[in-house]
Amino acid sequence: MNAHLHRLCQLAQQPSRRIIGLMSGTSLDGLDVALCRLHGHGPATRLELEHFTTVPYDDDVRRRIRAVFAGGPTGQISLEHLTLLNPWLGALHADMVLACLRDWQLAPTEVDLVASHGQTVYHAPAHQYQHPDFTGLNATLQLGDGDQVAVRTGIITLSDFRQKHIAAGGEGAPLAAYGDYLLLSSPTEERLLLNLGGIANFTYLPRTGHDASAAFSTDTGPGNTLLDATVRARCGLPYDENGRLALAGRIHALLLQALLEHPFFGASLPKTTGPELFGPEYLQQAQQRTGTENLGTEDLLATLVELSAAGVARAAQQVFGEQPALAVYCSGGGAHNPALQAALQRHLPHCRFATTDALGVLPDAKEAILFAVLANEAVAGQPVSIGAGRQRVPAVSMGKISLPG
Numbered sequence: 001m002n003a004h005l006h007r008l009c010q011l012a013q014q015p016s017r018r019i020i021g022l023m024s025g026t027s028l029d030g031l032d033v034a035l036c037r038l039h040g041h042g043p044a045t046r047l048e049l050e051h052f053t054t055v056p057y058d059d060d061v062r063r064r065i066r067a068v069f070a071g072g073p074t075g076q077i078s079l080e081h082l083t084l085l086n087p088w089l090g091a092l093h094a095d096m097v098l099a100c101l102r103d104w105q106l107a108p109t110e111v112d113l114v115a116s117h118g119q120t121v122y123h124a125p126a127h128q129y130q131h132p133d134f135t136g137l138n139a140t141l142q143l144g145d146g147d148q149v150a151v152r153t154g155i156i157t158l159s160d161f162r163q164k165h166i167a168a169g170g171e172g173a174p175l176a177a178y179g180d181y182l183l184l185s186s187p188t189e190e191r192l193l194l195n196l197g198g199i200a201n202f203t204y205l206p207r208t209g210h211d212a213s214a215a216f217s218t219d220t221g222p223g224n225t226l227l228d229a230t231v232r233a234r235c236g237l238p239y240d241e242n243g244r245l246a247l248a249g250r251i252h253a254l255l256l257q258a259l260l261e262h263p264f265f266g267a268s269l270p271k272t273t274g275p276e277l278f279g280p281e282y283l284q285q286a287q288q289r290t291g292t293e294n295l296g297t298e299d300l301l302a303t304l305v306e307l308s309a310a311g312v313a314r315a316a317q318q319v320f321g322e323q324p325a326l327a328v329y330c331s332g333g334g335a336h337n338p339a340l341q342a343a344l345q346r347h348l349p350h351c352r353f354a355t356t357d358a359l360g361v362l363p364d365a366k367e368a369i370l371f372a373v374l375a376n377e378a379v380a381g382q383p384v385s386i387g388a389g390r391q392r393v394p395a396v397s398m399g400k401i402s403l404p405g
């Protein structure tokens with residue numbers, strides 16, 4: 001028997017596993033690295049986060065990704081560039097893992113698995129594209145080859161988690177429902193887990209012991225992506241730190257209305273999207289329609305913050321009625337933005353807001369932890385079954401296995 005397969009079988013039977021979860025999101029700020037000790041599996045899973053860091057991307061890394069990201073700046077990409085980026089990113093992520101392990105004074109042999117999301121470069125749910133040769137097909141592409149990670153680190157690696165979800169009828173995202181359900185369900189509280197990344201999404205968690213098939217996750221629209229793009233283009237800054245500029249601006253009602261006219265906001269849940277839709281073109285078109293091309297940066301940012309919050313509120317209202325009254329736990333970079341937090345509270349006045357810190361999960365680490373949990377299930381658990389695969393949460397195990405040798 002292949003020695004690595006033997007090790008994998010042993011790992012599956014251990015009471016706990018040490019798994020590094022990796023996530024590189026749509027904001028392109030860096031690689032989130034979460035070293036997790038996961039005890040048990042399934043609903044009995046218990047998480048200990050041993051270390052977490054975000055290894056920042058430098059301008060060169062961002063430039064190489066942006067050349068193809070969401071179809072590239074011109075809508076034309078080089079197939080050669082795309083092909084080269086796949087092993088290059090895998091090697092980069094592997095080297096970042098090795099650097100983290102050195103910092104944490106751990107040897108690769110002390111880690112059982114790496115769970116690597118990779119970098120989404122294109123997300124194509126069926127509702128989001130028009131193509132002469134394809135209709136009705138969901139597709140998504142993550143780069144950063146898992147074999148590179150496995151061979152360079154010497155650690156068995158699971159990667160490319162989203163393809164199984166698609167094969168089983170989903171859109172490949174959001175996968176948050178699985179990890180949130182296993183780690184954060186409560187017997188006493190109905191919860192909304194709201195992640196405010198480049199794209200915003202939430203997971204609805206009914207109380208444990210109630211109808212699990214009601215649990216689902218959905219994207220709600222832009223989170224930070226349009227805010228970041230605006231601040232980058234107009235101020236040369238990566239983001240609007242602490243929402244300072246947005247808080248000084250005024251919402252432009254007409255522009256907001258034009259932005260909210262996009263059919264995505266009225267479409268039924270669950271649904272997914274990405275910067276392919278919520279990119280510069282979407283914003284420019286709405287500005288042209290409303291004659292707001294010269295709107296000041298502060299007012300534009302205030303309007304975009306309002307858009308993100310309105311997207312979340314509309315999705316919540318579709319499921320829970322006009323006045324949802326839920327416990328909302330925020331994560332992702334937008335949890336650090338007071339302008340966004342204030343707008344959310346205004347839109348959902350009956351909800352109680354906190355961050356996932358209150359549940360013992362570091363808000364910045366939550367998505368990287370998710371992939372460690374998915375790898376733990378793939379190796380030691382069963383396909384995560386939430387109800388009968390309704391709500392586009394198919395009962396599957398996810399992640400392709402790469403052996404180091």
Ligand SMILES: Nc1ncnc2c1ncn2[C@@H]1O[C@H](COP(=O)(O)OP(=O)(O)OP(=O)(O)O)[C@@H](O)[C@H]1O
Binds near residue numbers: 196241331
């Ligand atoms: N102090 C802060 N003030 C305002 N915004 C912040 C702050 N810290 C982080 N952010 C926002 O959070 C973003 C990073 O968020 P995060 O790392 O959750 O995104 P991501 O994981 O790349 O996205 P996704 O979940 O869509 O893949 C930054 O680009 C910025 O917009």
Ligand SMILES: CC(=O)N[C@H]1[C@@H]2OC[C@@H](O2)[C@@H](O)[C@@H]1O[C@H](C)C(=O)O
Binds near residue numbers: 026174197272367
């Ligand atoms: C295709 C893709 O990479 N989607 C990401 C993205 O970032 C946020 C949102 O859009 C979410 O749907 C998803 O990531 C998280 C981790 C998820 O699948 O739950």
